[in-house]
Each structure stands twice: as structure tokens, then as C-alpha cells.
Amino acid sequence: MANNQNFDTIAIHAGQAFDPTTGAVIPPIYQTSTYVQDGIGNLRGGYEYSRGGNPTRTVLETLLAALEGGKHGLSFASGLAAEDTILRAILQPGDHVVLGNDVYGGTHRLINKVHAAWSVQNTTVEMSDLTAVEAAIRPETKILWVETPSNPLMKISDIAALAEIAHRHGIVAIVDNTFASPALQHPLDFGADVVVHSTTKYLGGHSDVLGGALIINDDELYEKAQFLQFAAGPVSAPLDAWLTVRGIKTLSVRMERHCKNAQAIAEYLDGHPAIEQVFYPGLPGHPGHELAAKQMSGFGGMISVAFAGGAAAARLFAESMHLFQLAESLGGVESLVNYPSEMTHASVRGTELEVPDNIVRLSVGIEDVDDLIADLASALPRG
Incomplete structure (x- = not known):
């Protein structure tokens, strides 16, 4: 080659x-x-x-x-x-x-x-x-x-x-x-x-x-x-x-859509009254934003969010969507939602790596972003 x-x-x-x-x-x-x-x-x-x-x-x-x-x-x-x-x-x-x-x-x-x-x-x-x-x-x-x-x-x-x-x-x-x-x-x-x-x-x-x-x-x-x-x-x-x-073979074109969708969703979630913090390097307020822009050509398709309502709000959100399916793993063409505290990171509970129980992780897929945002909106607390 x-x-x-x-x-x-x-x-x-x-x-x-x-x-x-x-x-x-x-x-x-x-x-x-x-x-x-x-x-x-x-x-x-x-x-x-x-x-x-x-x-x-x-x-x-x-x-x-x-x-x-x-x-x-x-x-x-x-x-x-x-x-x-x-x-x-x-x-x-x-x-x-x-x-x-x-x-x-x-x-x-x-x-x-x-x-x-x-x-x-x-x-x-x-x-x-x-x-x-x-x-x-x-x-x-x-x-x-x-x-x-x-x-x-x-x-x-x-x-x-x-x-x-x-x-x-x-x-x-x-x-x-x-x-x-x-x-x-x-x-x-x-x-x-x-x-x-x-x-x-x-x-x-x-x-x-x-x-x-x-x-x-x-x-x-x-x-x-x-x-x-x-x-x-x-x-x-x-x-x-x-x-x-x-x-x-399709990695590059998939990553373009993952990044585009994730950026739009991170911006939608950022500042929502139900959300305490959005963890996405594509947001200017992320502490690693400038470094990510330097060593990456895109900000990726993964987002984590901390819920102001604590564990109960996070769990309810994770279990209330349809396009974002509740499952472990990430990086597929379909969108997934994960509750790390009891799923991917259950093995580190009680250690210095313990994930806060108000955190939900999103693997943003390549579906239409308007449909994904509508799915998120339906699961977020109103008012």
C-alpha cells in the first residue's frame, strides 16, 4: 500500500x-x-x-x-x-x-x-x-x-x-x-x-x-x-x-456522521435544566476541548451526561427511550444508552474509579439526528 x-x-x-x-x-x-x-x-x-x-x-x-x-x-x-x-x-x-x-x-x-x-x-x-x-x-x-x-x-x-x-x-x-x-x-x-x-x-x-x-x-x-x-x-x-x-471499509463515512450527530445532541443537552453536566469534547466548555481539537480530527460519537436529579433521574432516562436502546457496548450504527454504574463499570464500584450514579453514557449512532433528539426529548423531564 x-x-x-x-x-x-x-x-x-x-x-x-x-x-x-x-x-x-x-x-x-x-x-x-x-x-x-x-x-x-x-x-x-x-x-x-x-x-x-x-x-x-x-x-x-x-x-x-x-x-x-x-x-x-x-x-x-x-x-x-x-x-x-x-x-x-x-x-x-x-x-x-x-x-x-x-x-x-x-x-x-x-x-x-x-x-x-x-x-x-x-x-x-x-x-x-x-x-x-x-x-x-x-x-x-x-x-x-x-x-x-x-x-x-x-x-x-x-x-x-x-x-x-x-x-x-x-x-x-x-x-x-x-x-x-x-x-x-x-x-x-x-x-x-x-x-x-x-x-x-x-x-x-x-x-x-x-x-x-x-x-x-x-x-x-x-x-x-x-x-x-x-x-x-x-x-x-x-x-x-x-x-x-x-x-x-465504511469507518470514515460512519465517523463523520457519528461526530455530526453527537455534536448536535451535545449542544441540545448542554444547558437543559434536567442536566447537571454534559461530557463531550466538542463543547467549548469541555476542559479538554482545545487539546482534542489538536490531536483529533473530530470529537467522536460518545457523550456522557450527569443528571441533576441524581440516580433516579438517570435510571429513568436510560430506561425511557426507544431509538437509544439500553445496552452495553458502543460504536455501532445504532444509538445505545448505557448506565455505567451498574453496567459497563459495575466492576469498579467501591474503588477510586467508581462512576457517579447520576451518569448516563450515550453512543450516538448514524440515524437521523432529528429523530434522535426527539427520542431524547421524550425521555427528559419536562418543566
Whole structure:
């Protein structure tokens, strides 16, 4: 894929040459577990067994790397499988991770519960406070884990500044780019070492596939992660890889509509008497607005709102809409509403990452924005 091609072209063509046998424009799904060898150890195309490699997964991994402007891509069965792999590729018992105080609850659970059992330590910190971030780093710190925009409070972290801190201390800067997607943000361009995605979200884009990804530039770290992908087996299945590739083809045009709709909805909600605060980086009053405008090409499709009426008002709102369907996950073409305190972030209740119970998270889809606003209006308290 030519280096001078633009993002929209890359999304449609990178790694996706037509099938040489039939001329099919779309590469086929290689729904196979194993491959015939031309003599012992003489592999066709390097494929031996689909845990180690599959042509459909190769297409996706090539595409993922191209989308993020990275050297290597790896595809996994879920976002958490990707996260677990990169953590194990870097960490040893006794090592330490610094992560934001507003990360996805599943990420915190993985580090704080699963890896903690193997003596991995962690510290959560406000990522916008660079002094606090640097103070949290210890001699045994190996990873600085950044999520921007964050889930669910839409905090914006300065990737370049955080990567500089990480590198000054000899640690790996990992950025979860799920909320922005590579259509809006390229963390590697700002100095990140690794990008992680839940491809379930905007990359797949249709709420019909589960997946995760790592994009890595460093050859040695890539080899470690690739070995764990093979040895532990958390790989994406051929159909899942194919569906993700199909979704990525429309990523750019989808993100344009997600951003446009979310901006209109954030402006509608901002100042509503029932709403205490709107968390959306596209609003000029958002504390990360200027930084988001600098490191993102759009403000995304995710909004969180805090209700003045507390938990009761938030729960009633979440359960009262029709187009915004009550469900976990995000990034699909359809709009979803989520109550983080008891859904996506239930695992962090009682910790410093606990989400206030008056918060509702909206994943704004690509429906007609007037219909979406009408749905919101029908659920908001009147008067």
C-alpha cells in the first residue's frame, strides 16, 4: 500500500488485493483450521494451523497496521484479549502499571484483579495532571496506560506529553484508541508505542462482531506479543476478521456522521435544566476541548451526561427511550444508552474509579439526528 494514499483509500484497499484464483474483489473467508503442506515443513504461504496464522486474519492485521500508520498489527478475539496479551508481553511479577482514573472498567479489572494475582501492581492517576503522572512512576513501572477520550467521562489526555514522560523513564506508552478510532486519532504519531482497540466498537461498527487489536512499531515487542497470540491462542476467528474488515471499509463515512450527530445532541443537552453536566469534547466548555481539537480530527460519537436529579433521574432516562436502546457496548450504527454504574463499570464500584450514579453514557449512532433528539426529548423531564 503506497505511503502517500489517504485514510479513506487505505481503509478500503490495504491488505485486500483481489483473489488471484477467481478475481473476486473481496478476499474470501478462509474458514479452515489447517493447511496442506507441500512436504514436511514446506508451508504454502507460511500457513500451517489457523491459531498461528490465517489468510483472512492476515488481511485484517495488515489493514489495522495501515490504519494506525504502524508497522505491525495483531488481531484478537476481544479487546480484553488484546490488552491481556500486551500486558503479559511486557510485565513480570512485581512490575507496576500507571493508568488513568477513568479507564474502562474491564481494563481496570484485568489489571487490578487478574494480573494482580501474579503480583503486578497498579496506580490510578488523573492523566491530565502531568506532575501527578510523573510522581506515580516507580522504578518498577513498566507501562503507562492512556485512554483518550476516556470511558465514560470523556477526559482528553495529552498523548505527546505522556509519551515523553514514559520514554524519559524507559517505560512503554500504550494508548487505547477505541473511542476515537483511527479515523479521528493516530496515537503513534504523537509518540505512543502501542495502540490497543476493541474492534467490536467503531472499527467493526455494526454490533455484530467481537474483536480486539494491537498495533506495534517495535519489532521485539511485536514478536513477544505475536508469540503469546500463537501460544495462548486468543485469536480472532476467520468470520470475525472478515466482518471487521467489511466494517472498516465504511469507518470514515460512519465517523463523520457519528461526530455530526453527537455534536448536535451535545449542544441540545448542554444547558437543559434536567442536566447537571454534559461530557463531550466538542463543547467549548469541555476542559479538554482545545487539546482534542489538536490531536483529533473530530470529537467522536460518545457523550456522557450527569443528571441533576441524581440516580433516579438517570435510571429513568436510560430506561425511557426507544431509538437509544439500553445496552452495553458502543460504536455501532445504532444509538445505545448505557448506565455505567451498574453496567459497563459495575466492576469498579467501591474503588477510586467508581462512576457517579447520576451518569448516563450515550453512543450516538448514524440515524437521523432529528429523530434522535426527539427520542431524547421524550425521555427528559419536562418543566
